[in-house]
Amino acid sequence: MQRVTILGLGLIGGSIGLGLRRWSDTNGPGGKSALDVTGFDTDLDQQQYAQKIKAVDRTAWDLPKAVRDADLVVVCTPVAAMEETFTSIAPLLKAGAVVTDTGSTKADVLEWAKRLLPTTVSFVGGHPMAGKAQSIEAAEADLFTGATWCVAPSVTAGDDAVRTVLGMIAALGAEPYFIDPHEHDAYVAGISHLPFVISAALMRATSTDPSWRDMKSLTAGGFRDVSRLAAGSPAMHRDILLTNQAAITRWLDAYIATLTDLRHTLQTDRERAAPALLDFFTQARDARAEWATQTTREGELLHNTESELSPDGISDQMGRMLLGGFGRRRRAIAERGQRPNKPSPPP
Numbered sequence: 494m495q496r497v498t499i500l501g502l503g504l505i506g507g508s509i510g511l512g513l514r515r516w517s518d519t520n521g522p523g524g525k526s527a528l529d530v531t532g533f534d535t536d537l538d539q540q541q542y543a544q545k546i547k548a549v550d551r552t553a554w555d556l557p558k559a560v561r562d563a564d565l566v567v568v569c570t571p572v573a574a575m576e577e578t579f580t581s582i583a584p585l586l587k588a589g590a591v592v593t594d595t596g597s598t599k600a601d602v603l604e605w606a607k608r609l610l611p612t613t614v615s616f617v618g619g620h621p622m623a624g625k626a627q628s629i630e631a632a633e634a635d636l637f638t639g640a641t642w643c644v645a646p647s648v649t650a651g652d653d654a655v656r657t658v659l660g661m662i663a664a665l666g667a668e669p670y671f672i673d674p675h676e677h678d679a680y681v682a683g684i685s686h687l688p689f690v691i692s693a694a695l696m697r698a699t700s701t702d703p704s705w706r707d708m709k710s711l712t713a714g715g716f717r718d719v720s721r722l723a724a725g726s727p728a729m730h731r732d733i734l735l736t737n738q739a740a741i742t743r744w745l746d747a748y749i750a751t752l753t754d755l756r757h758t759l760q761t762d763r764e765r766a767a768p769a770l771l772d773f774f775t776q777a778r779d780a781r782a783e784w785a786t787q788t789t790r791e792g793e794l795l796h797n798t799e800s801e802l803s804p805d806g807i808s809d810q811m812g813r814m815l816l817g818g819f820g821r822r823r824r825a826i827a828e829r830g831q832r833p834n835k836p837s838p839p840p
Contacts, residue, residue: 494521495528497661498563500556500578502534502543504624505595506569507632509665510548515634516664526550533559542629560585565657568594573732575602579609588613591654593661595621597681598736599645599674606647615654618645618674620681621667638666639789645674668789682740687748689730690741692722 497513499506510530521527532549533556534540540552553559560566560582570578575596586592592614596602599618606616623640642662646655662669672680695716699705734741758769787795 494526495564496531496562497528497565497567498531498533498553498559499549499567499569500533500559500582501569501571501574502532502536502539502548503569503629504631504636505621506532506534506567507543507546507548507629508634508636509567509569509595509661510543511546511632511634512637512665513661514547514550520664531559531563539629546629546632548629548632556581557585560590562587563590565661566590566592567661568592568596571729571732572596572598572602572736573728576605576609579605583610586611586614590614591617591657593617593619593658595619597685597733599643599672599677601736603645603647603674607649612649615650616647617650617654617658618647619643619658619662620645620677621665622685623667635666637662639793640667641670642667643677644669644671645677646671678737679740679743682737683744683747686733686737686741687744689722689725690734690745691748692720693730696720696723 499510502510510532513528514526514530517526517528517530530549530551532540532543532552534543534552543549544552563586566582566586568575568578575594579592582592590613592606592610593616594602594606596618597620599620603616603618606618610616620643621637621640622643623637642665644655644658644662646658659669699708699716702708755773758766758773761769785794785796785798785801789795
């Protein structure tokens with residue numbers, strides 16, 4: 494039986510536990526569990542809740558007990574806490590253990606692992622591109638099903654260690670994506686970090702205006718959708734930006750340049766501004782449609798945009814108007830149907 498320890502029992506850690514225990518119960522030899530899952534969190538309420546929902550087989554009340562005999566340690570703490578976590582667990586890990594993480598940035602995390610973890614263990618960086626809240630109350634076994642899971646092994650990680658992490662990812666129903674840690678940080682700065690900065694900036698700009706008291710009663714779906722990410726953890730967002738400063742600065746510059754160009758367009762006369770604005774929104778609409786109609790190898794929509802692209806929701810004519818020529822593609826995708834999932838290999 495393989496021993497897995499999860500450090501940090503929030504949404505991600507709790508969902509990993511639920512997914513692994515479900516896989517373990519159905520894939521163990523002779524009806525027995527294939528894995529023994531231990532959980533640890535500095536918040537005792539989190540620990541108790543994790544045990545209550547059966548996200549773990551047991552919890553440990555101190556870090557040494559949690560990691561002492563672990564074959565695989567999954568660090569699900571906030572990024573800012575990982576350096577200290579590695580320092581604390583380094584002398585406690587058994588030789589041959591595998592350590593992985595779920596942090597939103599990777600370059601700093603791999604550097605900390607290289608510097609702090611003993612050479613007798615292997616570190617394989619990870620980042621599941623999934624999530625919806627921070628609390629374990631939102632944890633679910635299917636959170637990672639179909640999600641991309643970035644994998645960034647350290648240069649000293651052995652093949653067996655990488656296979657162990659890939660097995661965990663497969664057991665959770667996710668798709669591994671090998672990536673250089675610096676490329677990872679550059680990419681997620683644009684598609685993950687920039688959006689929550691934009692969301693927070695929108696809230697700051699509108700809520701600090703003298704008209705906000707009256708204006709907020711008029712808000713509707715558009716404001717709700719764009720401002721949603723501003724409701725995330727301030728400490729988590731701070732820590733992510735501090736461990737990815739160069740990359741997020743580059744994307745902020747690009748975003749500011751786009752807004753500046755738009756501002757200049759609005760300052761011209763209407764006759765010249767009209768075609769420029771139409772081109773601006775048309776390009777954005779078509780890029781969004783192309784993104785929304787990406788599919789997996791099985792022909793399923795990659796980004797869960799079924800409700801936007803449902804053939805029953807809009808006509809072909811309206812689809813061509815709204816999706817810039819991608820309407821027929823989403824109909825073919827919807828008619829293709831879903832294929833049964835293949836069984837996951839063990840971690």
